[in-house]
Amino acid sequence: MFWAYVPYMLAGVLWTFALVGGGLGLGFLIGLPIAIGQVYGGRVVKAFLDVYVWFFRGVPLLVLLFLFYWGVFPALGHKLPALEASIIVLGLRSGAYQSQIFRGAIESVGEGQMVAARSLGMSRVSAILHIILPQALRIAIPGWTNEYAILLKDSAICFTLGVLEILTRTRYVVIATGEALLPYITAGFLFIFLTYGGTKVLNVIYEKTRIPGLVWRM
Template identity: 45%
Template sequence: METSSGLMIIWESWPMFLSGTITAVQLCILFLGVGVVVAVPVSLSQIYGGKSLKFSASVFEQVFRGLPALVLLFLFYFGLAELDVSPLVAATLAMGLRSAAYQSQIFRGAILSIDSGQMVAARSIGMSRIRAIKCVILPQAIRLAIPPWSNEFANMIKDTSYVFVVGIIELMRQGRYVVAGSFGNALLVYSVIALIYLFLTYCGLFLMGRLSKKLAIPGFASAGAAMERI
């Protein structure tokens, strides 16, 4: 039977699915990590920066939010072919910076929703602006940013599938290999892959929810919720 032989192949291909899944998770963490590291200074520049800093941050954000992921991947990989960038580096730049652009807006929104009196109070006890951002603004902003940030996570775990176009062997690429070896049983193989992505997204969102609860401050969440009112 074709189906049962298909199931056999899937069963026998588990190391490929597993390795693809692990790669997908690693890529997701890498891209999101690059995203956070770049997004925080970008958002701070947009809010607290001088004119030129504000402008550059905005240009960065608009460009990387305004281009399709595939275009970015092609630009960084094929576009920079002369520089001999590896697929992983190209993918990390394209997807990481793209995520940074989105994340910068998450952090910007979170920071702007913090009452301006917080900064005034911090300055009034003699904190420098940088120290106030570190000790007062960011700890609050991060908590407010977790719910919208989970969204970015959910997008990213799925968007890792794009990078198969530059030749990274992640879950999608492994799926193609399995399909090739399974006499073209695409429906079955891609269904399995779909289930894996669903599972990963679900687990991630579950963990984010736990983190959000763990970091919650009594009475503070409601202040954040008020921000989300229309």
């Protein structure tokens, strides 16, 4: 009977959260510095970062998962558990996408802000920290909300490594009950609710951090 397995499926939400939270968090830590480097870095730095973005945006997620889980991590002498490996791969890839969200945001802040900061005697680093990023991060929230929605659903692919997230558990339930329709519908709705809830929260943050009176010219 399917309904008996619902709590088991719901527990998958926690694992999905771990994948999404870890992936987005790691992606943020990678993506923001990449964006700063791409905007303010020298030619060599930019070229190096371009290669990173080019690679992680170019290779399918499934290939990345297999490559790192079966190939890269064992080669480095650390065969990681599926959850950790998945979070790292999702993070590396999301970092590439997030970097482009942040880059666009930084570039739309306007050159006058940096010039004004420098004219006060701020160093470049200080100007980026106190003037550019507080504005760029606000601008980036809608794009970042999109990244959340995409990463959430991409995380389902981690079933291929046996991470006990929503889809993996759903497949076990299908096997156990011999029933496919209800379990997959349930899984689908779980993702819809998570997408809706998360984007709602981020929209509230966007509204709360809005600069009064300001309309960004992008």
